[in-house]
Amino acid sequence: WTETLFPGAVILRRYAVERADTLISELDAILRQAPLRQMKTPGGRTIAVQNSSCGEFGWISDTHGYRYIRFDPISKAPWPAMPQGFKDLAIDAARAAGFDKFIPDSCLINRYLPGTKLSLHQDKDELDFNHPIVSVSLGMPAIFVFGGLQRSDPLSSIKLEHGDVLVWGGPARLLFHGVKSVKDQPHGTLGSQRINLTFRRAK
Numbered sequence: 001w002t003e004t005l006f007p008g009a010v011i012l013r014r015y016a017v018e019r020a021d022t023l024i025s026e027l028d029a030i031l032r033q034a035p036l037r038q039m040k041t042p043g044g045r046t047i048a049v050q051n052s053s054c055g056e057f058g059w060i061s062d063t064h065g066y067r068y069i070r071f072d073p074i075s076k077a078p079w080p081a082m083p084q085g086f087k088d089l090a091i092d093a094a095r096a097a098g099f100d101k102f103i104p105d106s107c108l109i110n111r112y113l114p115g116t117k118l119s120l121h122q123d124k125d126e127l128d129f130n131h132p133i134v135s136v137s138l139g140m141p142a143i144f145v146f147g148g149l150q151r152s153d154p155l156s157s158i159k160l161e162h163g164d165v166l167v168w169g170g171p172a173r174l175l176f177h178g179v180k181s182v183k184d185q186p187h188g189t190l191g192s193q194r195i196n197l198t199f200r201r202a203k
């Protein structure tokens, strides 16, 4: 059940539902090695969303800026490997949306507790914007907001639910987007949290 939201932006509703329990148990193992943490913005503010990563590169933010690095700054070890099931899901979803050359080298893990929001931003820390980004929503629903290529462009919003997958490529790759404050509507398996996995080609 797919729908194009904007040229290059495709929602694959419930695409990951059958794989969700496996993803969640693999995620548990990843987060034991690389726990979720709240990072600082370059300006020194605490990011509300909790983050971790798996794959060859992990996204970080600190007083020096936003970037992808090979080592978890907490453990000093390489980020946990990306499980093959994660990689397969991202590749399958990208292909279903028309991007047949996507191989992720990074998966950013975002956790939202009730009341957490993500302000409007663009994803510009990757080397090559020709690669799409694939996002997988798990747990509580959230209202996702997206606009245009300028912050001032009008916004649209859609509800993202457990198992929904979004692919953002081509003309949609640099759209402004964010997430409204997440309401507490506990999910059957994940409880009072929303997890978002974004698969990227960082380098």
Ligand code: MD3
Pocket: 108, 110, 118, 123, 133, 135, 144, 166, 168, 172, 173, 174, 175, 176, 177, 178, 179, 196, 198
């Ligand atoms: C549109 N995450 O991690 S996922 C992010 O739900 C991020 O956690 C949100 O924005 C979340 O950067 C939104 C959907 C998404 C992800 C990446 C995009 C939409 C995007 C990149 C470009 C355009």
Ligand code: FE
Pocket: 121, 122, 123, 177
């Ligand atoms: Fe983003």
